Amino acid sequence: MLRVRYLHEKPLFQARGLSIRGIGIRETMPPSSIARRGGTGDALFMMFHSPVRLGPAAAGPMHPEGTAIFWTPGMAHYYGNPAARWNHSWIHCDGAQVLSTLKSVRLAPGRPFLLWDPSRVERYLFDIHEELSGPRRPDRAILGNLLENLIREAARSGSLPSRLAPVGLLRARDRIDEGYDQEIVLADLARLAGLSTPHFCTAFRRYFGFPPIHYLLRRRMQAAAALVRGTELPLAEIGRSVGCPDPYYFSKLFKQCFGVPPSRLRQARLKASH
Numbered sequence: 001m002l003r004v005r006y007l008h009e010k011p012l013f014q015a016r017g018l019s020i021r022g023i024g025i026r027e028t029m030p031p032s033s034i035a036r037r038g039g040t041g042d043a044l045f046m047m048f049h050s051p052v053r054l055g056p057a058a059a060g061p062m063h064p065e066g067t068a069i070f071w072t073p074g075m076a077h078y079y080g081n082p083a084a085r086w087n088h089s090w091i092h093c094d095g096a097q098v099l100s101t102l103k104s105v106r107l108a109p110g111r112p113f114l115l116w117d118p119s120r121v122e123r124y125l126f127d128i129h130e131e132l133s134g135p136r137r138p139d140r141a142i143l144g145n146l147l148e149n150l151i152r153e154a155a156r157s158g159s160l161p162s163r164l165a166p167v168g169l170l171r172a173r174d175r176i177d178e179g180y181d182q183e184i185v186l187a188d189l190a191r192l193a194g195l196s197t198p199h200f201c202t203a204f205r206r207y208f209g210f211p212p213i214h215y216l217l218r219r220r221m222q223a224a225a226a227l228v229r230g231t232e233l234p235l236a237e238i239g240r241s242v243g244c245p246d247p248y249y250f251s252k253l254f255k256q257c258f259g260v261p262p263s264r265l266r267q268a269r270l271k272a273s274h
Contacts, residue, residue: 015140018095033080042094044071049087072109101148105155115157124150133229165207168193180219181243221257
């Protein structure tokens with residue numbers, strides 16, 4: 001499964017009113033806790049894919065998976081789970097656009113909130129990562145829009161009283177999110193959701209915007225694109241690592257998703273780096 005982590009003292013991207021210093025997607029941590037009494041020098045958004053203790057101090061309560069939080073620069077924070085491995089996604093960002101968006105959506109800094117659909121927020125992190133690591137110079141307007149949409153989606157998601165999709169569908173989607181690099185059978189997903197296969201496909205598309213197999217393939221190609229851009233792994237190995245062992249099928253799917261085969265995307269990245 002894809003794990004993305006970039007964090008630097010100097011910003012990955014910096015322009016007028018916006019900077020991004022680091023980004024992580026589904027980073028797994030050993031049993032541990034992180035405490036920063038003085039916070040960080042920028043704003044920090046986090047969403048947790050497993051239960052964690054969270055708050056301004058070590059005595060913070062345990063929060064369930066799907067919890068998110070924004071900390072503004074200099075705000076003290078504590079997070080982690082000293083008793084079990086935990087998993088989270090995050091982005092270090094700063095600038096007038098970030099702070100004004102937080103204010104406009106009335107998202108209280110330092111206050112945990114539960115996301116009804118974490119995958120919608122996670123998609124913006126993938127898109128930001130793709131823009132930062134692509135063969136072209138990152139575009140200020142695109143990054144600003146993606147980051148603002150992430151904040152607005154998180155605020156809107158957190159304002160809902162409960163998750164809208166039935167529990168069975170959420171379980172099936174989580175199975176895809178956590179195991180897209182493995183063989184996944186549609187009938188097994190339907191059983192997990194407690195539905196017949198035709199009803200499952202219809203319901204999945206209604207709640208999540210894509211048929212389940214399309215959703216699975218998109219997750220695989222998103223992970224593959226990040227590995228093509230961010231690593232030197234052979235393309236065949238990348239295909240295997242995301243659940244596509246046939247290199248020709250992998251290249252075909254990749255081109256359908258991004259308009260170019262993975263080899264072309266890697267060539268463009270290498271040219272841009274020289």
